[in-house]
Amino acid sequence: MIRRGEPRVSVAVTALLVATLTGCGGAGDKTEEPAAKGKASPSASVDCTDQSLGQAEWLKHCADEAGTGGDGGGQQDQTPRPLGKTVETVGAESPADGGPGGGGLEVTPTTIVYQEEAMGNTPLNGLFAIITVKDKAPNVADAAESAPIEGGGWQWIAPDGQALSEGENEASSITPNGFTGGGTIKAGTWAWRTLAFDITEAQKGGVLIYTDGAAQTYRWQMPKAEQGPELAALKKGMEGEY
Template sequence: MADDVSQADWMKYCSDEGAGTGGDGTEGVETLKFGTTAKTVGAQSPVDGSPGGEMLEVTPTTVVYQAEAMASKSENGTFAIITVKDRAPRGTATESAPIEGGGWQWIAPDGQALDEGDNDASSITPRGFTGGGMVPAGAWAWQTVSFDIGKEQRGGTLVYTDGGGQTFRWKVPGSDAGPELAELRRGMEGNY
């Protein structure tokens, strides 16, 4: 990258989103449409000691952007709250965690990588979307992943690294969208 080009301008004008050129660490990685299911490998060493390494279908479905959520206020200006449907089609599965080198990240349009749950984003647990952990064979569960982002960082890329080290990316809409929108908003009402 030339010294006179900012990272934000390079990402906007030079990077080829979804191309997987490797210069940005995305060789062979495709950016999926938001709402598309990725077939991933579950966590190889779940934190609770249970089995969890079977196939896990991961589908981010809905996004809400809010300055405040569930008695927490965003330090950076906006929470990005995303519903994820996890399904274990064959055997018990669990999402990969950061301690294993996996889990969720938000890549802002300017290229900044943010971890799930930073600041008060970890306190956002909407009713009906508080899954996470083990999903039994043949079952599915809702969960949310939340990020504390700047207002200008809406419309980023959601990234998940699975238990096998493979990375999946979804381009997230820049405004509230998705089929669970009303239910997610209801689930965040109150200060519990």
């Protein structure tokens, strides 16, 4: 019932107004905004749940939806994870040993020791930081760590901000027995390797950074004290006459 003095609006006019508002981006507008420039977006032609999808294709089409790095790591991951945390990375496109290596690679730094001398070598800066890393190729493709020549590899970021590369100065010859793996990891297998950095006493407790074959970065906060399950085995592997 319409009271005296109230405007009369026909059903047809009301419908026309609603349609006009909807077409102009009003309350009924369902148009999706375009993806932000530089971000990957899922492709309608790619099934991101397909387990046979290659990692390069997954990163291209699906990374923006699911994140990268297995646990949310990747280029946007700026919060270091603790020692012992595994990340899922993309292997090197051109491994240093010439073999195949672009498959998925699980990377886990597990143990760290600090030594004033190691395997007959004395650090230029006063201290070696030596870290064990477990590399695993869990899928059906071989995998290898990305190397500095590809823009990848390992760095130690000291508390004062200085960036040190793996094997820099006198750290290139630290190869403990039992942890001397490296190169391409065969599909379904894993291997140990060690990282060594030539640091000062004040640079203990830095951030360990790895950049993989897809230019994704992963960070671990290193403790200032020695720790890890391989501590005894790592020290034993550095004993002897050299």
